Amino acid sequence: MLNPLILWGSIVVDRILGELPERIHPVVWIGKLIYFLEDIFRSTYSRNKVRDLFFGSLTTLITLTVVFLASYVLEAFISRLPEILQYLLYPFIFSTTIGYKSLLDFSRKPIDCVKEGDIEGARKCLQCIVSRDTSKLDIEHILSASVESLSENITDSIIAPLIYGALFGLPGAFLYRAVNTLDAMIGYRNEKYEYYGKLAARLDDILNIIPSRIAGLLLVITSPLYGGSIKGALYGFFREGSKTPSPNSGYTMATIANSLGIILEKIGYYRLGRGNIDIKKAYDSLKAVDIVVISFLVVYTLLYLFIAN
Numbered sequence: 001m002l003n004p005l006i007l008w009g010s011i012v013v014d015r016i017l018g019e020l021p022e023r024i025h026p027v028v029w030i031g032k033l034i035y036f037l038e039d040i041f042r043s044t045y046s047r048n049k050v051r052d053l054f055f056g057s058l059t060t061l062i063t064l065t066v067v068f069l070a071s072y073v074l075e076a077f078i079s080r081l082p083e084i085l086q087y088l089l090y091p092f093i094f095s096t097t098i099g100y101k102s103l104l105d106f107s108r109k110p111i112d113c114v115k116e117g118d119i120e121g122a123r124k125c126l127q128c129i130v131s132r133d134t135s136k137l138d139i140e141h142i143l144s145a146s147v148e149s150l151s152e153n154i155t156d157s158i159i160a161p162l163i164y165g166a167l168f169g170l171p172g173a174f175l176y177r178a179v180n181t182l183d184a185m186i187g188y189r190n191e192k193y194e195y196y197g198k199l200a201a202r203l204d205d206i207l208n209i210i211p212s213r214i215a216g217l218l219l220v221i222t223s224p225l226y227g228g229s230i231k232g233a234l235y236g237f238f239r240e241g242s243k244t245p246s247p248n249s250g251y252t253m254a255t256i257a258n259s260l261g262i263i264l265e266k267i268g269y270y271r272l273g274r275g276n277i278d279i280k281k282a283y284d285s286l287k288a289v290d291i292v293v294i295s296f297l298v299v300y301t302l303l304y305l306f307i308a309n
Contacts, residue, residue, distance in 0.1 A: 001166055001167065001303075001304055001307065002165060002167075002169055003304070004297065004300055004301040004304050005087060006087070006090050006091050007091075007094075007162055007165070007166060007300065008091075008297055008301075009087065009090075009091030010091040010092075010094040010095040010162075010165075011095075011098070011100060011293065011297065012091070013091050013092055013095040014098045014099075014100045014101050015100060015101050017095070017101075018101040018102055018105070019099070019101070019102050020096060025096060026093075026096050026097075026174070026177075027096060027097070027177055027181060030063065030067060030177065030178050030181050031181055031185060033063055033066060034063055034181065034185050034186065035185075037058075037059040037062055037063065038059055038186065038196075041055035041058065041059060042055070049195045050195075052194075052195035052196040053195040053196070053198060053199075055196065056186060056193075056195060056196030056197055056199060056200070057198075059182075059186070059196075059200075060179075060182055060199045060200045060203070061199075063178055063182060064175060064178055064179070067174050067175055067177075067178040068171050068174075068175055070174075071170045071171040071175070072170075072171050074093065074170060075169050075170040075171065078090055078093070078170075090170075093170060094165055094170065094173060097161040097165065097173040097174055097176070097177045098157065098158055098161050098162070099153070099156075099157035099158070100157065100158050100289075100293065102157075103150065103153050103154075103157045103158070103289070104150075104286060104289060104290075106125075106128060106129050106149070107129065107146050107147075107149055107150035107286065108146075108286060109122075109125040110122040110123075110125040110126050110129075110142055110143075110145070110146045111143060111146050111279060111282045111283065111286075113125060114139055114142055114143060114279060114282075115279050119139065119142070122142045123135060123137055123142065126142060126145050126146065129146075129149045130145045130148070130149050132145070132266060140263075140276075141265065141267070143277045143278070143279065143282045144262075144263065144265055144266075144277055145266075146282060147253075147256065147257075147262070147264055147277070147282055147285045148253055148264050148266065150285055150286065150289065151219075151252040151253045151255075151256045151257075151264075151285060151288075152246075152249040152252060152253055154215050154219075154252050154289055154292060155208055155211050155212040155215045155248065155249070155251075155252055156180055156208070158289070158293055159211045159212075159214060159215040159218075159292075159293075159296060160176055160180075160207065160208060160211035160212075161173045161176055161177060162296065162297075162300075163210070163211050163214065164176040164211075166300060176207055179200065179203045179207055180204055180207075182197070182200035182203075182204070183197070183200050183201050183203075183204035185197075186200055187200045187201035187204060188201075189201075205246075205247050205248060209247070209248060212248035212249070212251045212252060213248075214296070215251070215252050215292060215296075216237045216241060216251035216252050216254075216255045217237065218292045218296055218299075219233060219237075219252060219255045219256060219259065219288060220233040220234055220237055220255055220259070221295065222288070222291045222292055222295050223255075223259040223288075225287075225291045226259075226260075226284050226287045226288040226291050227260065227281075227284045227287070228256070228259030228260050228261075228284070228288070229258075229259055229260075229261070230259075232258040232260075232261060233255045233258060233259035235258050236254035236255040236256070236257055236272065236273060237251060237254065237255045239254075240254035240257075240258065240272050240273070241254045241255070243270055243272065244270045244272075245269060245270070250270070250272065253272055254272045254273065256285055256288060257272040257273025258272070258273045258274070259288075260273075260281045260284055260285065261273070261274065261275035261276075261281070262275050262276065262277040262278075262281050263275060263276070263277060264277075
């Protein structure tokens, strides 16, 4: 298990610095590698299902191999540095696998726009964070989309990287981030990527099974701290957590929706919770992220100390 000081330090670094510039961001490099491999493989054959599956799986496996080797070597290098440098450098590198500050910033912008009466601005902000047509969304669905994205990405952007990093160090965190990036780039169920991204999408589903449920349960336990209801949160987690097309995203979305007494709806796909969504409750969901991250770190620290002793 990774020393909790490194996890706390990573969160602090991310909250202060946010995302690194794209030219030096490791996750951006991972994305460029995926694009590079796709360009190579897709320019050398006539597409069909079997070839798509083969070359897409090859893209995924090569990407994961490169990321593992690079992160393993990097961690080995850091471990040979003086201890004080380890505790300075490791959290900085680890923080690049976390999207804590950026998640809050992107999710807050549409809510702020609605608060200021700028509905068109809110719709434009949403285009960067959700995969739906935002041009005609009303206020309720704008707020809903913001909270949906926020609650779903509690797992992807924060809790899962922390869990895999805590258990397996930098290689664990970076491999998770690589799988998540692969899924975001090629894991779509459409004509182009249905088979090419199948392995990436399935790996992402598998890796998020445990983190998504841990995140959901933490949201249940901490619900009174962000203005929610434990009873509602429990109902959302156990009764509605599986009602989304994704096998994992519903557990945080349904928990927050039912805890805060709001409806989260992606028209034609799912409708979670009950009650009216408003700006205050949307801001409460932002507060929930801070609370659930701190609660995870506290629980992990206590567990680490218990095992160490």
